Amino acid sequence: MSASFRRIDYSLRPAKHAERRMLCDVFRRLRPFGRIEDYAYVGFGSVWFTDFALFHRALGIKDMVSIEQEESAQARFEENKPFRIPIDFRSSRDALPDLDWNKKQFVWLDYDDPLSPDILLDMRIVARRATSGTALAISVQCVRAPQVDQADQDKTADAPTALARFVDEFGRDRVPTTTTPKQLYGWQYGALSRSLVAQEIEAELASRNSNGAAPEMFFQPVCEIEYEDGARMTTLVGVFFSADDAGRFEACHFDGLEFRKTDKPVRIAVPKLTVREFKRLESQLPLVPGTELDLGSIPEGEANRFVDMYRYLPNFAVLEG
Amino acid sequence: MADTLQQQNKPQICAEPTKSFFVEMLTRDIPLEQAVLDLVDNSVDGAKAMRPTGEQPFEGRQVDITFSQDGFRIVDNCGGFDSKAARDYAFRFGRPAGTPRTEHSIGQFGVGMKRALFKFGNHFVVRSATTDDEWAVEVNVPEWESSSDGWYFPWAQFTPDENVSKARPGTDVFVDNLRPEVRTRFSTRLFENLIIGLIKSKHRQFISDGLSISVNGQHLDATNLYLLVRKDFQPGTDEILFQDRGEDDVNVRIITGIGHSSPREAGWYVICNGRVVLEADRSSRTGWGLLEEQSDTIFMPSFHNQFARFRGIVSFDSKDSSRVPWNTTKTDVDHDNHVWQRTFGRMMEMMRPVISFLNDLDNDIDEHTREHSPLLDFVSNAESVKAERLPARAAFAAPARGSIKKGQKTVKIQYSKPVDQVDFLMNELSVASAKAVGEKTFELIFQSMRDE
16 A cells, blocks of 8 residues: 555545445345344545545445555644544554454455455455455556566667566466456556456355355455546455355345446446536436427536436535635 | 194285275375376377378377366367277276277376266266277266276266267267365356367467367367577477387477566476476476585576576477377376486576577667667567477577677666656656656656757
8 A cells, every 4th residue: 555645635536435335235235134233344444534534424324444655744643533433553464363253244344455366365364354244345456567667668679568577466366367468558458457456355165165065155246347547447246155055145236326337347448527517417317208308508528427326426515715 | 834823714805995085095186187188188199099190190189178066078089999999998997908009098007987987076988989889888986986886887878979970980078076175166257268288288378289279169279389590589499309228219309598578488398298297397307506516506497587588398299109208197297207307407508508698688788778779680680480480400599699790888777766857757748657757767867958
């Protein structure tokens, strides 16, 4: 985790804001596994604790832990935390194993960094322990793989390519041989990152399930999100459930999530609209079936983005004067 | 004394293994992925037995592997074997005396297929057809283990299909009712990637020779080994022939040289009859970190990243596969094999000059930086040549340090600064690393002061 809290005001990231609300909708649907307010929330709160505030207010979660490896500004983190949230000042690698894994958890590992082998090891820590009904969201930056920059900077004539470096970094078993160099850039890199995360969880569950005694544990991705407030980010959200709880998982009806796409990731695109246009569209939503939006001069693309996302978008205005 | 006891007419003491004990012992000493490779080895042996010739001797031969949580299948068109072979030796545990053998085979121990079948699951069907015979065997393992009918497998009905028939001779091995630990691993992408990576490298020579292999529908190409060559710069190569009285000859080929910088590819490759046994080995098995026994001095350094360009290849080839130095799981060399022992000394001799050169290269980079090292520039602009295309015998040749014309003389600057200041400059200068901040600020101040 790099110290992005020094650079970005989390509360002003509209796409992130939408993502938090989407996750809130995902978590809310886990009711068949037990009372939502009895879940524990684990996140990287930074100094903003925006996710903590939302899940506490909207879902009633009281048992919360923030993992913070940035030790240099401990006092600042402590002063900013609301709701008496305990902060574990260690790296996720050290903090995750010590969580109370007998409880059902919402775990949101919102890394500022691109995917690394360390992050994959965090996935294994969670997959080794998660109890049935636990939801895991993982976010990583996906502008381009750091190996691209390393390759660009290495001026040696026979320097390894970015892809060779990527394979070296993650290992031959993790990177499918069909991977192409362009998958190290942008949204394709995001998709590659998500698939590496999913296959790592799958592999850990395979060894967890290998004794054949306990009920088999599954991890089912629920949705994939892509967004950009400056840097491109991607999130994979999924739920752990045991074979015995397969019915409960079905009963969550994640297919009913409005924002969810079945065949592709949700791309959070924040429409660029004036406050007046905002109001104009909002007054017509939810759209009566069979009717069309009265757009006026609003560009159709922006309007469609708004219709897709309006329940999740923030309403902010800058107060001047 | 034995006679006296026999005369007492007591029944003999039974030491016969139970089938289930035998199966457990047999399957325990091999990793799952190696058991899959064993079955590929069998297909390769089938292809070898067809006595192919030409530039691409395995052209047209095909091996298709599929696995998932539901089962495992490997189908080949590599000639198959007849019911007599199945009855007399293919399903025997161990190879009975007088078994006909494939020359240069890679599955010589007579355990690969059975071990894999039992390792994977509780039910298997093996079907095979040659041009004039066809047969099938089907075994339910728990039933077979508990029956007291002896060590026999039942024949099953053979129905020709598009995979295997007299018109398309080959073998079809199918296992289902998988063991729990196998079922979970077969269902992961990591395991699929692992198998693909292993086959690409361990069977690379056969793939290069035209064998077509697919895993879960994905066609595999070979991972080639390249060495760097240019004028006055070439790998060391040598050939040794072991002719021992009453035994088949063993041909050994050794190559040591320089490749691209890649810690994962660096090290020794040990190849037996075309099958890679050790891949990029950097352990003491292949001499790394070897101590001089008499004096405790270091004879060969342990692997370190400055040797990331080292490539060593040693191939053993013999008609009689028991002469080449591999262990039964084909995952290591057999150190007691005297061919290996006699080859090892020569491998070390040929490794030494390459290691010395890489030390020189490291010193040159230290002095001149990566950007300005004349030796690194020389090496990195050499041409990649496939190991197979190198001459039979040549001494390792590389330029001495200092013999290459130096560019501008440089000196390395190193300093530490507060992180927030470096972050600030990274942002201001739009560069991605602290190193780049150092270089960029130097260039800027140099330009401005020079031009003043």
